[in-house]
Amino acid sequence: KKAKATNTVALSKDQFKDAIVKHLRSTCGTDEARANNQAWWKATCAAVNELVFDRLTETSKANADKDSRAVHYLSLEFLMGRLTVNNMHNVGVFGAARDALADLGKDVNDICDEEPDMALGNGGLGRLAACFIDSLATLNYPAVGYGIHYEHGLFRQEIQGGRQIERPDSWREYGNPWEICRPESIQEVPLYGYVETVFGEDGKMRKVWHAGRQIKGVPWDIPVVGYEAKTVNVLRLWESKAADFFDWDVFNAGGYIDSQSEKSQAEAVSKVLYPNDESEAGKELRLIQQYFFCACSLKDIIRRYKRNHSDFSQFSKQAVIQLNDTHPTVAIPELMRILIDEEGLVWDDAWKICTETFAYTNHTLLPEALEKWAVYLFEKVLPRHLEIIYEINRRFLEDEVEAKWPGNDEMKRHLSIIEEGETRMVRMAYLCVVTCFKTNGVAAMHSELVKEDLFPEFYELWPERFVNVTNGVTPRRWLLACNEQLANMYNETVGTDWPRKLDELKGAAKFADDAKFQKNFMAIKREKKVELADKIEELCGIKVSPDAMFNVLIKRLHEYKRQHLALLHILALYRRLLENPDYDMGPQVFIFGSKAAPGYKLAKDIIYAINKVADKVNNDPRIKDKLKVVFMPNYRVTLAEKLFPAGDVSLQISTAGYEASGTGNMKFALNGALTLGTMDGANVEIREEVGDENIFIFGMDCDEVKALKAAGYNPWDYYYGNPELKAVLDWLETDFFTPGAPGELASIKHSLLEGGDPYLVLADFESFTTQYTAVDVAYRDQKKWAKMAIINSASVGKFNSDRSIEDYVDRIWKLEKVMPN
Numbered sequence: 001k002k003a004k005a006t007n008t009v010a011l012s013k014d015q016f017k018d019a020i021v022k023h024l025r026s027t028c029g030t031d032e033a034r035a036n037n038q039a040w041w042k043a044t045c046a047a048v049n050e051l052v053f054d055r056l057t058e059t060s061k062a063n064a065d066k067d068s069r070a071v072h073y074l075s076l077e078f079l080m081g082r083l084t085v086n087n088m089h090n091v092g093v094f095g096a097a098r099d100a101l102a103d104l105g106k107d108v109n110d111i112c113d114e115e116p117d118m119a120l121g122n123g124g125l126g127r128l129a130a131c132f133i134d135s136l137a138t139l140n141y142p143a144v145g146y147g148i149h150y151e152h153g154l155f156r157q158e159i160q161g162g163r164q165i166e167r168p169d170s171w172r173e174y175g176n177p178w179e180i181c182r183p184e185s186i187q188e189v190p191l192y193g194y195v196e197t198v199f200g201e202d203g204k205m206r207k208v209w210h211a212g213r214q215i216k217g218v219p220w221d222i223p224v225v226g227y228e229a230k231t232v233n234v235l236r237l238w239e240s241k242a243a244d245f246f247d248w249d250v251f252n253a254g255g256y257i258d259s260q261s262e263k264s265q266a267e268a269v270s271k272v273l274y275p276n277d278e279s280e281a282g283k284e285l286r287l288i289q290q291y292f293f294c295a296c297s298l299k300d301i302i303r304r305y306k307r308n309h310s311d312f313s314q315f316s317k318q319a320v321i322q323l324n325d326t327h328p329t330v331a332i333p334e335l336m337r338i339l340i341d342e343e344g345l346v347w348d349d350a351w352k353i354c355t356e357t358f359a360y361t362n363h364t365l366l367p368e369a370l371e372k373w374a375v376y377l378f379e380k381v382l383p384r385h386l387e388i389i390y391e392i393n394r395r396f397l398e399d400e401v402e403a404k405w406p407g408n409d410e411m412k413r414h415l416s417i418i419e420e421g422e423t424r425m426v427r428m429a430y431l432c433v434v435t436c437f438k439t440n441g442v443a444a445m446h447s448e449l450v451k452e453d454l455f456p457e458f459y460e461l462w463p464e465r466f467v468n469v470t471n472g473v474t475p476r477r478w479l480l481a482c483n484e485q486l487a488n489m490y491n492e493t494v495g496t497d498w499p500r501k502l503d504e505l506k507g508a509a510k511f512a513d514d515a516k517f518q519k520n521f522m523a524i525k526r527e528k529k530v531e532l533a534d535k536i537e538e539l540c541g542i543k544v545s546p547d548a549m550f551n552v553l554i555k556r557l558h559e560y561k562r563q564h565l566a567l568l569h570i571l572a573l574y575r576r577l578l579e580n581p582d583y584d585m586g587p588q589v590f591i592f593g594s595k596a597a598p599g600y601k602l603a604k605d606i607i608y609a610i611n612k613v614a615d616k617v618n619n620d621p622r623i624k625d626k627l628k629v630v631f632m633p634n635y636r637v638t639l640a641e642k643l644f645p646a647g648d649v650s651l652q653i654s655t656a657g658y659e660a661s662g663t664g665n666m667k668f669a670l671n672g673a674l675t676l677g678t679m680d681g682a683n684v685e686i687r688e689e690v691g692d693e694n695i696f697i698f699g700m701d702c703d704e705v706k707a708l709k710a711a712g713y714n715p716w717d718y719y720y721g722n723p724e725l726k727a728v729l730d731w732l733e734t735d736f737f738t739p740g741a742p743g744e745l746a747s748i749k750h751s752l753l754e755g756g757d758p759y760l761v762l763a764d765f766e767s768f769t770t771q772y773t774a775v776d777v778a779y780r781d782q783k784k785w786a787k788m789a790i791i792n793s794a795s796v797g798k799f800n801s802d803r804s805i806e807d808y809v810d811r812i813w814k815l816e817k818v819m820p821n
């Protein structure tokens with residue numbers, strides 16, 4: 001019997017069929033006989049939208065009527081992926097749509113494959129925002145996501161001759177059926193100019209910011225559909241345009257060309273997502289992007305607040321604003337500016353509102369990722385905001401720091417929001433911690449490090465401000481939609497409530513030893529591996545066996561994530577196989593997917609090295625297909641949906657203390673992969689949930705990393721101390737992998753030796769290879785493996801992003817549900 005994947009039916013198959021056919025004609029201007037897949041997709045979306053838009057309107061009405069407190073999630077990134085299948089599941093018409101399309105001679109997967117990814121994010125931080133708004137809607141909490149309507153999302157990656165090439169991503173070139181433009185809510189945003197001090201009749205001093213430019217923000221709303229919920233919230237994304245009144249004089253005076261350049265400068269603001277991840281660049285346009293969307297969003301929040309209130313006394317009761325990392329920090333001085341300069345509040349009242357409204361999530365401890373903006377840039381672009389930041393800082397240092405550490409100028413220098421140096425800088429994270437009523441880390445271990453290592457003095461000042469909220473992922477996308485087979489098996493085993501109450505999967509753990517259950521579970525895993533193997537052959541021309549163990553490493557490329565540790569390990573296995581054709585190892589496939597920031601040289605070299613090693617290994621008849629290496633191009637949400645269900649081994653191998661949480665680790669475990677990882681981020685909590693016997697931990701823990709660094713880490717000791725490690729590193733310098741071009745892969749070796757190996761790759765190498773052998777042995781006992789995989793999948797209910805959201809609501813947001821189901 002085939003269980004249904006979704007549980008409520010809002011439309012019958014026949015109703016859905018009629019709706020699609022109607023929309024082919026009325027929305028797409030075609031008909032069943034002439035429509036291509038793109039038209040079929042758009043007509044299908046239009047049919048779904050009939051339900052979505054109704055609920056959207058109902059939700060907005062209910063929120064307005066009840067004047068409910070809402071969270072405003074400010075994020076420069078929302079990595080949404082595709083929406084069609086997700087929205088069909090969430091409104092409960094996936095089955096009806098699939099069957100309707102089948103009746104019409106179309107395969108639902110082919111049709112939904114027409115949708116481009118909405119890739120308005122780099123990686124973990126952006127995808128987390130997408131999971132969170134899904135959970136907020138599912139739990140019926142009033143929430144708005146605010147971000148930028150980038151014309152181009154994260155670049156599309158092509159691999160040419162083994163190297164990454166970046167191509168522009170144009171996700172809405174041919175229209176996006178999910179977005180609605182709201183011209184009635186356009187906002188104006190000032191920039192540049194100067195600040196004038198004026199004294200009023202009453203003798204009071206006021207500040208007037210005379211902006212040098214204005215641009216306008218046009219809101220586009222994307223509905224966020226709660227799973228089997230009444231709520232449809234919105235993700236409001238701002239597009240920049242030239243202000244209407246702009247330079248019509250110049251235009252009319254024959255300055256058509258000049259006015260066009262003003263127009264293109266205004267439009268540049270929302271043109272493209274910055275493709276950096278964990279590193280900041282300090283570019284003026286990026287600061288303008290940050291201010292642009294914060295200013296638009298605050299105006300929008302205040303406009304809505306003013307519908308029901310005549311003063312600001314209730315503001316912080318009605319609105320909480322969550323800052324997704326420091327990227328939207330400029331919202332703090334902007335709200336101060338609005339309250340003081342425009343609304344006439346005094347400093348203390350405005351400050352109180354800010355300190356009760358903003359909360360901040362920290363996503364990284366990496367020093368190079370902590371945002372700092374040059375004071376001179378601020379002064380140029382946002383002169384009034386700089387003044388406000390100075391005043392916030394002055395009061396903080398003279399009142400709070402002075403009270404706690406009297407007369408300690410060194411401490412004042414150390415904690416100042418302004419870093420004094422050759423170029424004076426604004427420390428955005430300090431501004432957040434000084435203002436926000438809560439600062440949270442994203443996994444238990446990370447939140448401890450935020451207190452102890454990142455902000456120890458601030459923690460001493462305000463211990464109650466620091467909290468943890470462990471990340472999570474939405475089980476709707478990351479199990480229900482991407483792994484229909486496993487979803488159906490769980491429906492039959494534990495019932496159909498698990499997509500909301502993921503803890504219910506625990507009910508399947510009692511079958512972990514059951515031979516039949518194991519067989520079915522492993523058959524599903526194999527089916528997903530076959531699907532992936534087909535995709536690999538199609539995209540990479542590499543044949544891999546679904547009977548091999550699939551080791552998967554998918555995430556942004558960064559030294560701290562240590563993709564090159566996996567590569568050194570592959571070289572070691574390759575060498576062992578060459579030296580001993582009978583080397584005892586089951587067949588292995590290593591699958592990588594990763595984008596490098598375009599300016600990150602070593603990251604790009606690592607991609608090149610993976611591809612060159614892959615070429616050699618995959619075509620070496622001596623190792624008889626015992627080892628395959630695959631680099632899948634253009635890793636993105638849609639590819640991830642095929643990779644997570646097919647992984648046997650989830651590689652989570654960052655240096656302990658550097659990966660704040662990780663969320664891919666959760667998606668793998670949920671789909672029955674076993675983690676081979678370090679004691680880092682949420683791996684620590686996954687281990688707690690699945691048990692030490694069902695996870696493979698290797699390498700130094702966070703304290704050992706700190707101790708080794710303190711003692712003076714010398715990578716050469718490991719190089720000379722481990723002949724296999726020396727051999728694989730030396731191998732990279734030869735022309736073995738790059739015939740005729742020795743040295744092409746040498747930068748990796750150099751970064752690990754002369755470069756000092758900042759992430760201790762060499763120190764963890766031996767432990768990794770040893771633990772890998774244990775994984776290989778475990779995998780070859782398929783009954784034991786099945787048991788461990790089932791326990792993993794059944795035990796990770798904690799990592800439901802609904803739980804994360806309930807934690808945010810409890811500890812920070814204090815919301816109430818508005819549209820109870």
Ligand code: 26M
Pocket residue numbers: 122123124125126128274275276277278279280281286363364369442471659660661662663681
């Ligand atoms: C900075 C400057 C200019 C342009 C872009 C950036 C930038 C963009 C994204 C900096 C950092 C960005 O993301 C950091 C990130 O994704 N952190 C990850 O957050 C996840 C969700 O909390 C965690 O699971 C990961 O461990 C953490 O690395």
